[in-house]
Amino acid sequence: PPVSPSICGLPLKYVSLVTLAVQNAALAIVMHYSRISTPPELSYSPAAAVLLNELIKGAISFCMALYITATAASDHPRYSGLQSPLKKFTSVFSCVCCEIFSPDCWKLSIPAVLYVIQNSLQFVAISNLPVATYQITYQMKILTTAAFTVALLRKKLSTSKWLSLFFLAIGVGIVQIQSATSNTPAKDMPVGSAHDFHIHTMDPLKGFGAVTAACFTSGLAGVYFEMVLKNSKADLWVRNVQLSLFSLIPAILPILYNPPRSTANGFIADLFKHFGGWAWATVGIQVFGGLVTAIVIKYSDNILKGFATSLAIVLSFLASVALFNFHISWGFVIGSTTVLTATWMYNQPPGREPISIVLTTSS
Ligand code: C5P
Numbered sequence: 001p002p003v004s005p006s007i008c009g010l011p012l013k014y015v016s017l018v019t020l021a022v023q024n025a026a027l028a029i030v031m032h033y034s035r036i037s038t039p040p041e042l043s044y045s046p047a048a049a050v051l052l053n054e055l056i057k058g059a060i061s062f063c064m065a066l067y068i069t070a071t072a073a074s075d076h077p078r079y080s081g082l083q084s085p086l087k088k089f090t091s092v093f094s095c096v097c098c099e100i101f102s103p104d105c106w107k108l109s110i111p112a113v114l115y116v117i118q119n120s121l122q123f124v125a126i127s128n129l130p131v132a133t134y135q136i137t138y139q140m141k142i143l144t145t146a147a148f149t150v151a152l153l154r155k156k157l158s159t160s161k162w163l164s165l166f167f168l169a170i171g172v173g174i175v176q177i178q179s180a181t182s183n184t185p186a187k188d189m190p191v192g193s194a195h196d197f198h199i200h201t202m203d204p205l206k207g208f209g210a211v212t213a214a215c216f217t218s219g220l221a222g223v224y225f226e227m228v229l230k231n232s233k234a235d236l237w238v239r240n241v242q243l244s245l246f247s248l249i250p251a252i253l254p255i256l257y258n259p260p261r262s263t264a265n266g267f268i269a270d271l272f273k274h275f276g277g278w279a280w281a282t283v284g285i286q287v288f289g290g291l292v293t294a295i296v297i298k299y300s301d302n303i304l305k306g307f308a309t310s311l312a313i314v315l316s317f318l319a320s321v322a323l324f325n326f327h328i329s330w331g332f333v334i335g336s337t338t339v340l341t342a343t344w345m346y347n348q349p350p351g352r353e354p355i356s357i358v359l360t361t362s363s
Contacts, residue, residue, distance in 0.1 A: 004299040013299045016292050017308045023289045024312030028131045029319055030285055034278035035127040044279040045260065046123035048271045049286075050116060051251040056287045058244025065096045065237035099238045100245070107228045108239060112246030114221035119286070120254070121214040128207030132320045132332070135313045136175045137211045139339050142168055142306040142346065144219030149302065152223050164345035171338030174331055176208060222293075222302040229298055236298045240291070303347070310343035 004013035035043060070092045082088045126134055143165050149155050157165075229239055260270035296305050313336065320326035 012295065013304075016295045016299065017304060018311075020289065020292045020296055020305065020308040021311035021315065023285060023292055024135075024309050025315035025319065027282070027285045027289055028126065028135055028312070028316045029323065030278065031122070031282045032126045032131045032134070032324075034282045035123065037278065038274070042274055044274045044276070045255075045271060046120060047251070047254045047258075048275065049123070049279060049283050050119045051248070051255065052283050053119060053286045053290070054116070054244045054247040054251050056283070057290045058241055058248075060287070060291065061237045061240035061244060062096070065099070065235060065241060066092055068235060068237060069096050069099075096238065099234060100241050102234070104232065104234075105242045105245075108225075108242040109246040111221040111225045111228070112243050113250050114217040114224070115243070116247050116250040118214045118217035118221065121210045121217070124210035125207050125214060128202045129204060129211065130202075130320065130326055131324060132313070132317045132326055132336075133175060133204075134207065134211060135309075135316050136332075136336050136339055137172055137208060138215065138218075139168060139306075139310065139313065139343065140172050140212065141215040141218040141222075141309075142303075142343065144215045145222055145302045145306060146219075148219045148223040152227055158350065160348070161346055164342040167338055167342035167345070171335045171342060174335030174338065177331065219302075222297065222305065225294075226297050226302055236294055240294050306343060306346070310340055313340065 004011045006012060007015050070088070073092060073095070082091060125138075129137070146157060146161070146165055150157060225239075225243070229236065255271065260267070260273065263270055293305065296308065317326075317336065321328065
């Protein structure tokens with residue numbers, strides 16, 4: 001990976017890793033709350049949230065690309081020769097647009113479509129599973145990411161890494177079984193305010209189906225994005241704009257296919273009906289997460305990203321106990337401990353892996 005810049009003396013690589021962990025935990029909680037706190041007929045449209053996410057992310061990435069190009073160009077004699085600020089801006093603007101619409105921009109169309117599907121599936125999953133169960137099951141994306149890393153990036157995984165993936169699958173299985181056999185249909189309510197919140201009936205099977213599919217899109221899209229980013233010189237922010245542009249098509253299609261019921265307020269107002277503070281918070285955290293994910297993929301890789309999400313599990317698990325009255329069962333404790341141990345094992349540097357330590361000491 002490229003050399004990571006630093007923020008206040010701390011490498012951006014690690015700052016982005018910790019930020020992503022907190023973002024992951026916050027997203028699961030806020031998104032879940034935004035879906036369960038209102039009855040279905042008064043809840044916002046997930047399709048509108050997915051579209052808004054891409055629009056905002058694309059706009060921020062475009063501004064970042066302009067800023068970076070302007071900073072890099074400021075030393076160039078051709079640029080500094082331009083007197084008027086408008087001419088300077090036009091020069092940078094056209095340069096960024098040329099990069100965005102470069103002949104290889106179509107490569108981003110594949111992860112773009114996959115990410116839109118994944119972002120939509122996340123809404124289905126989080127509406128039908130308790131936050132902690134969702135987070136643990138979503139860890140299966142480490143497995144799919146590893147499989148796609150081996151297949152697409154031609155990386156080799158050690159025995160210890162494969163073993164840890166096996167433990168991960170077992171851990172997720174334990175969590176799934178205990179959550180399916182406990183309270184079905186599950187009722188999930190914030191603590192201490194029963195009369196303020198609507199009992200939301202969840203369908204765990206639908207939730208698990210959605211989260212499993214999201215694991216596949218996450219693994220494939222993440223590894224594909226890494227492949228495109230690391231095999232070309234194009235700037236990260238330019239790639240992100242391309243990603244958002246291609247995402248707009250699959251994000252708009254479901255809205256056109258199933259348009260909001262028309263009222264006198266107009267199409268946009270109908271689309272964003274019931275879009276309250278929690279919906280905006282969900283979109284804001286998603287946008288932030290998308291930008292941080294891109295930085296993590298650039299300066300480290302998808303595997304380190306998996307480590308960040310396992311940290312997020314611990315945070316959201318503790319928050320679930322406090323906020324959503326989540327009950328800790330032995331099945332959940334054993335399953336999540338297996339997942340966390342497997343994640344730790346997977347992230348051990350070569351030579352320090354538990355299995356190689358055992359082999360070295362015994363020989
Ligand atoms: O769960 P996972 O880590 O795969 O989620 C990645 C998230 O980051 C997705 O919501 C995706 O839309 C977003 N992303 C992004 N820009 C990138 C890479 C990912 O917005 N360059």
